Amino acid sequence: MPSEITLTVNGVAVSVSAGATVAIAMAVAGQACRNSVTGEARGPLCGIGICFECRVAINGRAHCRSCQIVCQPSMDVRTDE
């Protein structure tokens, strides 16, 4: 098991420690997870899958709660435009 995982966030490669969640990859990439209904940048609030602020699209599936998903190599993570 590699100690570092590389995945892409909005097309840019990001490296995190093995076991880190996708929310961490977003933080390391310096990106907010989503834009709210009125366009505010948002990131994780609760950290435990309750608040839904950490949602991103992972491998084409929208609305994934990134704080509960462990990074896998070559994951393609995207935020809304």
Added chain:
Amino acid sequence: MQSATYDVVIIGSGIVGAACADEFTRRGMKVAIVERAVVGGGATAAGMGHIVVMDDSEAQFALTRYSQQLWQALRTELSDDVEYEQCGTIWVASDEEEMAEVLRKHEYYGERAVPTEVLDAKALHSFEPNLRSGMAGGLLVPEDVVIYPPCAARFLVERAQKRGAVIDLGRSIQEIGLRQVRFSDGSVLQADKIVNAAGAWAAELTPGVEIKKRKGHLVITDRYPGFLRHQLVELGYLKSAHSVTSDSVAFNVQPRRTGQILIGSSRQYGAEHKEVDRDILTHMLQRAQEYMPGIGPMSAVRTWTGFRAATTDKLPLIGPWPGDASLFLATGHEGLGITTSLATAKILVDQITGVKPEIPIEPYLPSRTAKESAHA
């Protein structure tokens, strides 16, 4: 409030009661609205919020088309939270038999100056790429609209209030009739006229009114902007709405302005409890997935139920209740309450004020059912 006499007391502030309040006050009458729960509750809060023309019968067409045009005229005045969206409806034909129905509707609406467009399979797919392949085609009705009904009801009630209508919230009624609304706490409102716009509960207030609750289920997804552009309805919907005895589901989806997908529809007779019936829900969603496989992986955020007010002949009850000169009905709109609310109010107030209504009112008169039961 208790010692005054109102020109009209309207029972219920769902979309129909709200529209009536708006129209009565517009014509200068002193109005009270009695609402036991919330403005825009009941089926108004639960339903799909579509404004559609329907051609089940001439009477249904006349009422829906008239009312749709009233909504069109109102659109610029509506507040933004009413979310008036002219997304149009596409009636989807899955085979050649349903395509024949498409052609029939096209001709029917064409004769009545309702613009529609026949879509072949290719055109349908370009309009709605997320419909599964293999559909025969469809009928686009571009003037159909989607709104957010609770805010529409509130908008209409507020307009009525600006003209002096008062609203009594949170009390339950013991009985209505003979120029009185009697509350459970014993107090009484006097009124020249009383309008029963209590929807699925109309028969509880006016015994003998033949209204049955027709339960529906809905599911709303998270936001998937661009997935769906028009309201989509399967032509089998008509078979479902036609059935008067059995439970049924039909494919009916709607894009909300938020990008959420609203998924229906179901009809059940005899179900009185509000809880979600999982059997019905699963069938409804299976049906929806058959038409749009792409909704399978979507995140469903909420499910809920509501009760439509269904009559025996699929037309609403709008007009005087025989045997009580003060009592009128504006109820029984089944799945067309939002659509026909404005026209309901117009023709009801026309009847009461002696103005000639824009459309013939005989098909909607409550006396039609009373006559039948008198002969039973």
Added chain:
Amino acid sequence: MSNESEKKFDVLVVGGGPAGLAAAARAAECGVRVGIVDDNPTLGGQIWRESLEAGESTDVVKWSGLLSSSAVTKLCGMRIFDRPEPGLLLGEEASELRELRYAKLILATGARERFLPFPGWTLPNVMGAGGLQAMVKAGLPIRGKRVIVAGTGPLLLAVAAYLLKRGATIQTICEQTSWTSLTRFGAAIVAYPRKIAQTLQLQRELAGIPFEANAWTVAAHGRRQLESVTISRHGRMESFACDYLACGFHLVPNVELPLLIGCQISGGFVQVDDMQRTSVEGVFCAGEPTSIGGVEQALVEGQIAGLAAAGESTKARSMFGKRRRAKRFARLLDRIFQLRSELKHLSAEETMVCRCEDVAYSRLQAHTSWRTAKLETRCGMGPCQGRVCGPATEFLFGWSPDSVRPPIFPARIESLATNAAHTNEAAENAMSGGTA
């Protein structure tokens, strides 16, 4: 569907925190077939997790160990969204629907933080206290970052100590309750020897970190993310530039699944008898959903529930004394960490209260009930299903939440479309959408 989840469990535990771990381990000792399900990638729970890396031998480490070596089936990364009929739970795991069948059910669904709105609270890097802790546990780099910890409850100190150990710079800890309350808390702690030890330990760890009572966050500032925080303390406003604000107002119990099942709820908590039985036959509840009481309460209630569910009432009874003490502590917590009224008036007109639907404070003020607010503004209709804005509006406006419908967490349409209950085929035949 995996073989594991096709088995019927004698005892199924929902929630992998201290209460669930203790319940599952105890039940397994009795020789019955046990499963434990949790929506996080690993077991251990949320808020009160002790630090495993610190090498301390804590209760939770012990119970995790007991569980690892047991025959309990561990179902992680699975989120329960419905209970369509007694004896059947439906869950989602990655892209799959799971059916979990059971004879006895133990609900150990824990608690979540209470969030209250204030200007700027929606900025990225403003998180819950437990929220920031959870993120750091999940790998968020925190060394050298400036953090303010604020809100209310014993969680603040635990979080501050945890973050400090990982190299964060804790600028200040702001507890909104009064010094009087805290002094009372300190005095009452003497009755709980373990708590004294923990408190002293925390005091040592946090020596030198400014700690204030009667202090709370007034606003967070920043453009795309948090840049500074304004605090009210000593009766004055003070501003701090910082990287993270960890702000949470104690805990609210996760009672959605108990509500869905029909368990009796009182004062927001699940009612249980002395064997941790709820009002629903065969359904037990342990830990925070019965009262917010922390690890000790969770462990003792979990053990009682696990033993009782496995039929070992006598062994369960032997723990009643321990539970009494734990419940006293829970009541103490509740008394001490009451929310002050200033917190109701922090929001500006445009402060978002419902974050899912971006409903601002000014739009909600006009309404008199959760129901009308929801209908008119869509507050609470988003994917969090009111878990964030519900407790907030309950405090701000006194609104009571609605009843609960499935799915109790957002679930895929295809999961909801699977007729797992296998009811009669006649009903299926009667339903027709009408193909030609």
